[in-house]
Structure formats: structure tokens, C-alpha cells
Amino acid sequence: MQNFDFVKPATIAEAVKALNSGDAQALSGGQTLIATMKQGLAGAETLVSLTGIAEMKGVCQGDGGLHIGAATSHATVAREVATTYPALAKLAGGIGDPQVRNRGTVGGSLANNDPAACYPSGALASGATIVTDRREIAADDYFQGLFATALDEGEIITKVIFPIPEKAAYVKFEQPASRFALTGVFVAKFAGGVRVAVTGASNDGVFRWTEAEKALSANFSAAAISGLSVDAGNMISDLHGTAEYRANLVKVLTARAVTAA
């Protein structure tokens, strides 16, 4: 691994300053970034650890729902929101393995926006707000394709606000070796309608299945989507599953999530 200077600021302001001086890269839990750096696929002159910033950790109820500090680990989220937002707790508690959940963070996952990660579907289906050091970004504007987000250079996620739906569920069809989502569907029913977000399936990363949202907003039951089909045209096709297989999984898992919600 290429060497770097390691800095661990204690405040958001110091972190932003460090990230905006020269070739710097933010490091959260590191459960993706460190493996990527070992392969020589990422690196920077300075690595700025975000895990020493107290104001970026923890879960509380606030305006608009649950406020989750970006540097909060998956294990902590799974524990802290178990009663307030069980579907999100289940998502967080199913990421990777226990060791990964003790280090990996919600902000790290959303900043990376892996097309098969769990959190992007939870954030998009919840209509979450991504709060950064300089602005608030609606989830609908935040996810911009494969590993692409609305974040600017040197901008860090400090907090994520999750509105709490009336009913919700996340169902993931696991890739058994990595436990990433071969396909995962998060369904969230709000007073104003239903949101369905799919991860692991599309070449463009997480997306909303708007046809299902319309059908489920009128009738929140698995039967409501039985007549729909998902276009396999832009689905991921790899050794784990073909595009058609994933397209079918989107529908099957959506139905399961509605039933489970």
C-alpha cells in the first residue's frame, strides 16, 4: 500500500480543513476503503479519519425523524433504532458480518454508494436527507449512479435524517460470499405514499421502482404488483445472476418486503 499521512481531527471544521488542503481522502470505518487501498485502487497523500469526531456519532430523534451521525457504526444503528425504525435496524444489522458492522458507518456507505450496498436503498426509500458540512441534500438528488453522488470534492456527510414511515421492510437476497445484496428492496409506506428503492440490481446503482410505488400507494399488498414486470435492460449481469434473474428478484423481493412490512 502506498504510504500517506494519517490525521484524525476532533471536529467537523478541522476535518473539512484537512480535506481541502492538498491530495486528501476521507476515511470513515474503512471497511471498503482499506481493502481498496490494499489493492492499489485508492490512495492519497493524506488520509483524514472521521471516526474521532464526537459530533458525527450517535442516534437521536429530531426534526424530520431519526438523526443519525454519519460516523455511527452499523452495529450501533442496528441497536439504537431497533424499536423506532425496525426495518432500518434490520438493514444495518444485516450488513457484512459483526466485525464489519462494528467499524463500518452509515456515512461511509452512503459516500461510497456501492451499487450493491444496503444503505443507499434504505436512505432512498425513506426519503432521507443527507446533511453535509455545507448543505442538505435530498436522497432523490443525492444518488447519481455507480459510486457517484452529489458530494463535491472535500465535502463530508455529517449526519443523515431518516423520516420514519408507518410501515417498512428491507429484504435482501444475499450474495452468500460477500453478503452484499445480489438484489435488495426497501419498501417504506408513508401517509403521502409508498417509496420502493432497489439496490444491487441496476447498472446505475440504487433506483426507485416508481410503477410499484404507484400500485402500492393505491393498494399496499403484494397482489398489487403481481401484474407488473421489471425491464431487464439495464440490470447487472454477472456470474452470480443474469439481468433477467435480477429483474425477477426485484419483483419477488418487493412483494416479500410488502408482506413483511
Added chain:
Amino acid sequence: MTKLSMTVNGKAVSGEVEGRTLLVQFLRETLHLTGTHVGCDTSQCGACTVHIDGKAVKSCSIFAADAAGANVTTIEGMANADGSLSVIQQAFQDCHGLQCGFCTPGMVMTSAALLADNPHPTEAEVRHGLEGNICRCTGYHNIVKAVLTASGQTVAAE
């Protein structure tokens, strides 16, 4: 190089590290605590699992500098004060929970964290809890049996 201090197995330690030094390298190469193993280069096998402030973490997937000031426990810190094996270690021996033994330090560390969180897990919870640790010898049955035995639960004979 930067100077770094932390507590490992109850003792204050310090050393010089590069930014890129992984915690597992600091433990093995600087502190010569070679019980913590590196079984893969892809963060998947869990052989390097240690406890950081009581939580199971893969020491290959955290930089040593990020663990500065932390309280780290490795397999060398697991035996009882008189040198006898801890309940979990003894259960691994009694249940034949290892063959080659390479994954065992990580298995023991993850199991200890699991039982600290959930003292009487079901078999399914043990299997789920050990998802981050790969063993290529035993097929996991005896490892699961060891963890259940260590929790004080009676395990049916095969």
C-alpha cells in the same frame, strides 16, 4: 513515522508507525504478538480479529494510528490470569473446534465478543455471529458446538 500509544492486553504499549501500518502489523511486527493471524489480503477471513474497546474488529482493516489510545485485546490476552485456558478456549479444545488452528485466534475473539453480547445464543445466532470468520478445516460444526458449550448450554451428542 509517528509515535503511537495504546493499551494491549492490559499493558500500556507504544511504538512508531507509518500512516499505512495496519493494526495487525503493529501487533505482530512491533509488539511481536503473533497469535493474531493474517489469513487473507481481502478483509474477509476474520483470522486477525481482535477486540477494540470490547468490540470484535478485523485488525487488518483498521490502521494502527486509528486505534491510538484504544484498549485492544488479542488472543494472548484471553487465557485466565493463572495461565489456564479461558472457558471459550477450553471449549474449542474439548469440542475439537479446530484442526489446523490457523483461524482459531479469530474464532475465539469473535466468539468471546458474541457471548459478551448474548450469553445464551441459539445455534442460528452463533452461526450468524461467526459469519465474518472463515475456517477451511472443520466445516464449522465443532466450532459452533464449542461456542454453545462455552455458553453453558448442553449440546446434544452427534
